[in-house]
Amino acid sequence: MKLVIVSGLSGSGKSIALDTLEDCGYYCIDNLPVTLLEDFVDHVMLKDPATYSKTAIGIDARNRNQKLADFPDSLSSIRNKGIDCELVYMEADENIILKRYSETRRRHPLTTESRPLREALEIEREMLRPVATRADIVIDTSFTHYHQLRDLLKNRLGEKGKSSLSILFQSFGFKYGIPLDADFVFDARSLPNPYWAPELRGLTGKHAEVIDFLQNEVIVKEFLHDIGYFIGRWAPRFESDNRSYLTIAIGCTGGQHRSVYLVEALSKHFQTITPNVIVRHRELR
Structure with a gap:
C-alpha cells in the first residue's frame, strides 16, 4: 500500500499537489488532523486495501502546534505497519508567498487582526519544522508555475518506476x-x-x-x-x-x-x- 503525505507552507502549492495525485489515482484527503492519522491507517486503509491502495493526505499548520510535534512518532508508527509512506514537503521563498497571497487575496490560516501575514508565515514555518525535517522530498515552488508543478509531481510520485532512480x-x-x-x-x-x-x-x-x-x-x-x-x-x-x-x-x-x-x-x-x-x-x- 502507498501513502503520500503532503505538507508545507501555505501558498506553496499543496492543493495543486493533492489535485495532481488525485488525477494519478490516489484517494486524497486534505487537512487530516495529525491525531487521526494512525486511526485512519488502522481503521480505513488497512481495512479496505483495494480502495485505499494509493492514498494521499494533506497535513498543514491548521493542526495545533503540539499535535504537529507528535507527527514524527505517528510517521514512524505508520511505517512500522508495513505502509510504503513518503513525505513530500513543499516550500517557497517568503516574498513569493507574500506575492501569491496579494494576488489571490486569500487569508492565511494563521493571520489575525493583530498578526500580519509575514509574522504568520514565520510562525507557520516553525510549527511545521517537525514535519519538514522528516521529509523524503522537498520541492521548492518559488519559480514553478502550475503546469510545471503538476508535471513534476506526476513524474516523481504518480507514475515513477518503482525499481529505478x-x-x-x-x-x-x-x-x-x-x-x-x-x-x-x-x-x-x-x-x-x-x-x-x-x-x-x-x-x-x-x-x-x-x-x-x-x-x-x-x-x-x-x-x-x-x-x-x-x-x-x-x-x-x-x-x-x-x-x-x-x-x-x-x-x-x-x-x-x-x-x-x-x-x-x-x-x-x-x-x-x-x-x-x-x-x-x-x-x-
Whole structure:
C-alpha cells in the first residue's frame, strides 16, 4: 500500500499537489488532523486495501502546534505497519508567498487582526519544522508555475518506476537564485558564453546554432563528460541506498544557453540508461 503525505507552507502549492495525485489515482484527503492519522491507517486503509491502495493526505499548520510535534512518532508508527509512506514537503521563498497571497487575496490560516501575514508565515514555518525535517522530498515552488508543478509531481510520485532512480535535470540562472531542492549544483559560468555572439543572444540552448557553438568547444565537452561520469558513477550508490529521487541542477548566468544545452545533452544520454529522467528549464518561459 502507498501513502503520500503532503505538507508545507501555505501558498506553496499543496492543493495543486493533492489535485495532481488525485488525477494519478490516489484517494486524497486534505487537512487530516495529525491525531487521526494512525486511526485512519488502522481503521480505513488497512481495512479496505483495494480502495485505499494509493492514498494521499494533506497535513498543514491548521493542526495545533503540539499535535504537529507528535507527527514524527505517528510517521514512524505508520511505517512500522508495513505502509510504503513518503513525505513530500513543499516550500517557497517568503516574498513569493507574500506575492501569491496579494494576488489571490486569500487569508492565511494563521493571520489575525493583530498578526500580519509575514509574522504568520514565520510562525507557520516553525510549527511545521517537525514535519519538514522528516521529509523524503522537498520541492521548492518559488519559480514553478502550475503546469510545471503538476508535471513534476506526476513524474516523481504518480507514475515513477518503482525499481529505478528518478533523475531530474534542471537548468537555471544564477542571477535568479540557486534551486533550493537540488541535490547537486554544477556551475557552468566558466564555459564560453553564446550570449556574447549577437546572432545567438536571442536563442536558447535548444537551438541548433547554440548547440553547434557549444559542441565545438573542447572545454564544454570536458565539462559535460565530467558531470556525466560523476552522475553515472554515483547515481547507482544513491539507488542502492534506497533513494528514489536525485535532482541535478546546472546553472549559468541567465539560464538560457549553456545550462539548457548541458541539461538537454545529459538527459538524452541518461534516457538511454534509465526511463525515469525528468527535464526542467526553470528560466525558459
